[in-house]
Amino acid sequence: MSTFxxxxxxxxxxxxLVTSTLLATASAQGLTTLGLKPVASGSRVTPVGLRNSDALALQVQSMPPVSYATVNPWVFEPAIAPHLAASEASQALNVSDIVATLGATLAQTQRDLTLIEGAGGWRVPLNDRDDFCDIPRLMQLPVILVVGLKLGCLNHARLTAEAIAADGLTIAGWVGSVVDPAFTSESTRFAANLDVLKQTLPASCLGIIPHLEQPSPETAQPYLSLPPLRTLETP
Known part of the structure; x- marks a missing residue:
């Protein structure tokens, strides 16, 4: 069982997009999968409760199927930082509770590949003491880093990689995702930026996803030239 x-x-x-595509890739290889987004803000009210679109995307790619509550146990309506959304809902986010819930889920729902998706970037706060990065740190999980390819991405990517290393964790691989189509207009400069990332990030590039008009696991999958997921086992 591999968990990232x-x-x-x-x-x-x-x-x-990257998480759901990796899960779809694993399913295509005959592996069982599980996508988890423990905390999500920016959700809509439905007849069955609050639903977050990112968590729903991960639920679709979890095979065999699991309940929404398994994928996303903490869900909030406003599209703001999770700790602020929790405060507005008179709830408290606690990293110990989140890690305990994730641990129970992993024990009860063992899959060949499990991906736990964070919210925002590496240092997004959960409360005035804990950050999202404390979840993988306490669980000692390898990290897959998604680099939003746009102006400024070199600094963002390198600082994030340094923070992950400072927290004692390993980057298992990184994926570039073009979020600004204008960033690729100068192909030579775009290639030069990718070269810097490949030379400075302490992990292999798992793929570069271009800006897609209709982003989905189906449209993104051809751009992720991954090794067999069984080779990405947690040490």
Whole structure:
């Protein structure tokens, strides 16, 4: 069983697209999968309760199927930082509770590949003491880093990689996701930026996803030239 934490260089870097695509890739290889987004803000009210679109995308790619509550146990309506959304809902986010819930889920729902998606970037707060990065740190999970490819991504990616290393964790691989189509207009400069990332990030590039008109696991999958997922076992 392989479990990874997926983080990004920023909000809207492409974490959910990458996570759902990796899960779809694993399913296509005949592996069982589970996508988890323990905390999500920015959700809509439905007849069955609050639902977050990112968590729903991960639920679709979890095979065999699991309940929404398994994928996303903490869900909030406003599209703001999770700790602020929790405060507005008179709830408290606690890293110990989140880690305990995730641990129970992993024990009860063992899959060949499990991906736990964070929210925003590496240092997004859970409360005034804990950050999202404390989840993979306490669980000692390898990290998949999603780099939102746009102006400024070199700094964001390198600082995030340094923070992950400072927390004692390993980057298992990184994926580039073009979030600004204008960033690729100068192909030579775009290639030069990718070269810097490949030379400076302490992990292999798992793929570069271009800006897609209709982003989905189906449209993104051809751009992720991954090794067999069984080779990405947690040490």
């Amino acid at each position: 934490f997926v983080t990004g260089t920023d909000t809207d870097a492409g974490k959910t």
